[in-house]
Structures are given as structure tokens and as C-alpha cells.
Amino acid sequence: MCLGIPGRVVALRDDAGLPMGTVDFGGVRREVCLAYVADEVTPGDYVVVHVGFAIARLNEADALRTLELLREMSRLDELGEVAAPP
Numbered sequence: 608m609c610l611g612i613p614g615r616v617v618a619l620r621d622d623a624g625l626p627m628g629t630v631d632f633g634g635v636r637r638e639v640c641l642a643y644v645a646d647e648v649t650p651g652d653y654v655v656v657h658v659g660f661a662i663a664r665l666n667e668a669d670a671l672r673t674l675e676l677l678r679e680m681s682r683l684d685e686l687g688e689v690a691a692p693p
Contacts, residue, residue, distance in 0.1 A: 609657060610657070611655040611657040611662060611663075612655070612657075612677070613632075613653050613654070613655055613665055613669075613670035613673050614630035614631055614632040614637075614639070614653065614654060614656050614670075615630065615631045615651065615653050615670070616628050616629070616631075616641075616649070616650050616651065616652050616653070616654060616661075617629045617631050618650060619648075619650060625640065625642060626640070626645035628648070628661070630654065632656075637656075637659075639654070639659055639661050642660070643660060643661060644661045644662070644664050648661070648664055653666065653667055653669075653670035
């Protein structure tokens, strides 16, 4: 299973011709390759990130809704309410 996580672009830069940026994931910031979305994003935009690559631009409402769902899933797991796979 693959999981893309939404994050907010806080800075853009060029790294030897490769579009890169700093993306904030709820307080955790990571360097992300923006090559797939370079022409679509500016600081403040949300992107879906998979294994260090921004793969799509996402509107803020969808990004925030997805982040809340991930928080809820994490809480369920911590409470032991999610069954472990066989």
C-alpha cells in the first residue's frame, strides 16, 4: 500500500536545476522534490507527498480534511481499537 501525505509548501528553491522545497507536515518540515508540480505550486499551497516527491497539488480544504482523518486513525490505533492484520 502506498500513502501520500498532504503538506504545506513553505519555501521553494532550485537545487542544480531540480525544483525543491520545504514542506510542513503539521510542524515537521522536510525537504521535498517538487519536479512533478513545479509549475503548479507557490509557498502556501498544499501538495501530496509520497517518498519525498510532491506528486500533486491539493486544495487546502481537502488537505486539512485528510490530515484530520490521519490524526483520527492514529488515535484509534493508539487506543488499540484497530485490529492488527492477520
